[in-house]
Amino acid sequence: MTRDLLVPLASGTIFGAGLTLGGMTDPARVRGFLNLFGDWDPTLAFVMGGAVLVMAVAWLLQKRMQRPLFAEGFSLPDRSDLTPRLVGGSALFGIGWGIAGLCPGPGFASFAIAPGAAAIFVAAMLAGMLLVRLVEGNA
Amino acid sequence: MILPGFPEAAPLAGLGGGVLIGLAAALMLLGAGRIAGVSGIAARAFGIAPGSMSRAGAFAFIIGLPLGALAVAGLSGAATPAFASPVMLAVAGLIVGVGTRLGSGCTSGHGVCGMSRLSQRSLVATATFMVTGFATVAAMNALGIAVLP
Numbered sequence: 351m352t353r354d355l356l357v358p359l360a361s362g363t364i365f366g367a368g369l370t371l372g373g374m375t376d377p378a379r380v381r382g383f384l385n386l387f388g389d390w391d392p393t394l395a396f397v398m399g400g401a402v403l404v405m406a407v408a409w410l411l412q413k414r415m416q417r418p419l420f421a422e423g424f425s426l427p428d429r430s431d432l433t434p435r436l437v438g439g440s441a442l443f444g445i446g447w448g449i450a451g452l453c454p455g456p457g458f459a460s461f462a463i464a465p466g467a468a469a470i471f472v473a474a475m476l477a478g479m480l481l482v483r484l485v486e487g488n489a
Numbered sequence: 490m491i492l493p494g495f496p497e498a499a500p501l502a503g504l505g506g507g508v509l510i511g512l513a514a515a516l517m518l519l520g521a522g523r524i525a526g527v528s529g530i531a532a533r534a535f536g537i538a539p540g541s542m543s544r545a546g547a548f549a550f551i552i553g554l555p556l557g558a559l560a561v562a563g564l565s566g567a568a569t570p571a572f573a574s575p576v577m578l579a580v581a582g583l584i585v586g587v588g589t590r591l592g593s594g595c596t597s598g599h600g601v602c603g604m605s606r607l608s609q610r611s612l613v614a615t616a617t618f619m620v621t622g623f624a625t626v627a628a629m630n631a632l633g634i635a636v637l638p
Contacts, residue, residue, distance in 0.1 A: 357520040358530075358546040362553020365513035365525060365597075369554070370561040372506020373499060376570035378637050382497070384626040392495055393503040398600060400507020401514065405605035408515035418522035425522055425541035427593075430609050437617050439591025440599070444618030446584030448625025450573040450636065453596045454589060455527040457582070458551055460572070462559035467572035471582040478586020479528075479537045 353420045366459040372397035375459050377451030384448050514602055521546070526598020527554070528589035538590070573636045592618070 373379035373393050382391030417423050447453050452460070452471055460468035492498040517525035523542050533540035534547035572578065589595045592614055594603065599618075603611020629636065 354521075354543055354546050355549045357516065358542070358550035359553045361513045361517040361520070361525055362550035363513075363557040363560075364509055364516065364553075365527075365550075366554035366557025366559075367561045368506045368509025368511075368513060368557070370506070370558040371509060371565075372503050374506070375558055375562075377572055378570060379499075381626055381637065384622045385630065386623045387627045388630055389497075390495070391498050392492065393498045393500065396500045396503030397507040397510065400504045401511040401601045402507075402605045404508055404511025405514050405518075405601055408511070408518050409606050411515075412518055415519065418518075418520055420520045421522045423522055426524060427603075427608070427610075432610060432613055435591050436593060436610055436614055439588045439593065440614040440617035441588070441592075441621045442584055443588030443592050443595060444621030445625045446581045446586075446588055447596070447618060448622040449584065449629070450578050450581030452572075452578075452581065453527075453585065454531055455554060455595070455597050457585075458527065458531070458554040459558035460555070462555035463562055463569055464572050467575075467578055468555075470575050470578040471585075474579040474582025475586035475589075476531070476535055476537065478583040478588075479532050479535075479590045480586075481583075482587055482590035483537055 357420050365455065366462070368397075368401070369456050369459045370463075372400075374453075375456045375463055380451035380453075380456070381448070384451070510597075510601060511605075514597070517550075518602070524598055524602045525550070526594050526602060527551075528585075528595040529593070529598055532590065571637045577636055588618075 369375055379393060383394035457468060457471045492500050514525040517523050530547045530550050532538035533542055534551050599611040599614040604615055
């Protein structure tokens with residue numbers, strides 16, 4: 351029971367530290383990266399590159415493992431279909447990301463830096479998620 | 490370290506932050522057997538979507554995010570960054586919430602976990618949200634809409 355909480359808590363904490371160190375909790379830094387046609391700030395490419403490299407190694411290790419270290423089994427996405435929903439949703443997400451310079455991870459992490467701003471962004475984000483569920487009527 | 494041509498860039502801090510994010514996602518994958526996708530875990534934690542992770546576990550991950558941020562912000566002593574106005578934050582948050590549910594993920598799930606796995610869906614999703622992110626900032630700049638002071 352304890353490990354079911356400790357592993358995600360440790361992962362989230364390291365994740366939040368990485369987001370902050372990499373500048374992703376600074377909306378100006380994020381919007382600077384998205385300002386490709388203006389005064390471009392490439393910092394986030396280094397964040398993304400570092401994270402993807404480490405995770406590429408993790409996927410190689412995962413293939414050789416029968417089960418995770420602290421859980422009964424792997425539960426991983428296995429879909430490969432490209433749908434209008436995937437593309438449309440991702441397009442919308444990019445627009446929201448560009449407007450305020452925040453995505454979900456930095457939104458939560460920002461509670462430590464600017465709680466008021468984080469609360470507004472996260473509340474609206476959860477409302478948007480709930481809206482999709484209500485409109486689609488699925489549980 | 491200064492990147493030639495980009496005086497305001499912080500490549501080493503960026504790389505260090507990225508490695509930490511990668512390690513965090515690797516711990517979730519190899520330790521718990523799950524994807525460290527923040528939007529999906531948030532939906533699970535707040536009871537918006539079902540998931541294989543326990544709700545308590547999902548909530549523990551979400552709680553960790555500001556704890557880690559607090560540690561780094563406290564150690565670095567950097568000034569608090571500027572955020573968008575409440576109206577802009579609400580509009581952006583709503584769009585991010587709808588988009589990540591429809592698109593089944595965000596920067597972490599698709600951008601980090603999926604791309605590193607060469608998932609076709611994640612490659613398409615990441616390319617899409619990068620392009621619309623670039624376009625949104627370019628359009629707002631062209632229209633003279635300032636978001637941050």
